Structure formats: C-alpha cells, structure tokens
Amino acid sequence: MAKTPIFLVLMVCCLLAVFAERKRFTLYVNSHHRDLNETLYADDHECHTIPYFYRNRASSIKTHGHCVVLFPSLDCKEGEEFFFKAHCEGDGCCRHTDFADCEIEKDDGTVLKIDNAAQAYVIC
Numbered sequence: 001m002a003k004t005p006i007f008l009v010l011m012v013c014c015l016l017a018v019f020a021e022r023k024r025f026t027l028y029v030n031s032h033h034r035d036l037n038e039t040l041y042a043d044d045h046e047c048h049t050i051p052y053f054y055r056n057r058a059s060s061i062k063t064h065g066h067c068v069v070l071f072p073s074l075d076c077k078e079g080e081e082f083f084f085k086a087h088c089e090g091d092g093c094c095r096h097t098d099f100a101d102c103e104i105e106k107d108d109g110t111v112l113k114i115d116n117a118a119q120a121y122v123i124c
C-alpha cells in the first residue's frame with residue numbers, strides 16, 4: 001500500500017534530474033537581446049538544427065552561463081565554430097550582445113560571418 005507514494009517521489013526526482021541536465025540559451029532576432037526570441041535546449045553535445053524561423057536570423061544570444069557554439073551550416077561543419085561563452089579568448093569568440101562584428105577567416109581565405117547566418121548549434 002505504501003509503495004505508490006514512494007514510486008511517485010522517485011518519478012518526480014527523476015524528472016527534476018532530467019530537467020536540471022538540460023542546458024538552455026536564448027536567440028534574439030535583433031542585437032542587444034531585443035524583441036523576438038526563442039529559448040533552445042540540449043542535454044547533449046550533438047549538432048542541433050536551429051528552428052526554421054530563427055535560422056539565418058539571430059543577431060544576439062543569452063547563454064545563461066553555458067558554452068554555446070553556433071555554426072553557419074546545418075551540419076556543424078568543423079572549422080566554422082563561433083563560440084559564445086564567458087572568458088572566451090582567441091578566434092571565433094563572439095560578443096553575446098551583437099553578432100555583427102564576429103567573423104572567422106578560414107584557411108582558404110574565405111571570411112565567414114555568423115550574424116543572420118546561424119543554422120545549427122552545439123552545447124559545448
């Protein structure tokens with residue numbers, strides 16, 4: 001008879017643990033975290049496609065303390081990582097409030113931008 005409450009408590013604990021694991025960040029269509037925004041989640045370090053409406057449209061991000069990599073390709077192409085994290089140093093480190101001045105120069109001299117170009121993400 002006393003088994004049901006214990007089972008329920010275990011269920012709730014499991015659910016809490018799962019949600020605590022999920023990392024989130026918020027994309028904004030405009031710079032400086034203004035207006036239209038969408039919060040995305042991931043509980044792994046796999047490549048995820050940004051939802052259609054926000055693809056090629058994001059101009060700023062809130063990482064909520066997480067490390068996020070955005071890619072201007074759907075398949076998270078290597079060498080095209082744009083990093084958004086605290087104390088980021090080196091190539092591919094972008095400002096969270098405005099993507100406009102962030103670019104990567106590839107080995108072949110091509111310059112990639114992430115403003116209005118992000119298509120996929122990885123939680124790092």
Ligand SMILES: *[C@@H]1O[C@H](CO)[C@@H](O)[C@H](O)[C@H]1NC(C)=O
Pocket residue numbers: 033034035036037038
């Ligand atoms: C983010 O979008 C929600 C609606 O989905 C809105 O209420 C909120 O004001 C937006 N945030 C900002 C900073 O504009």
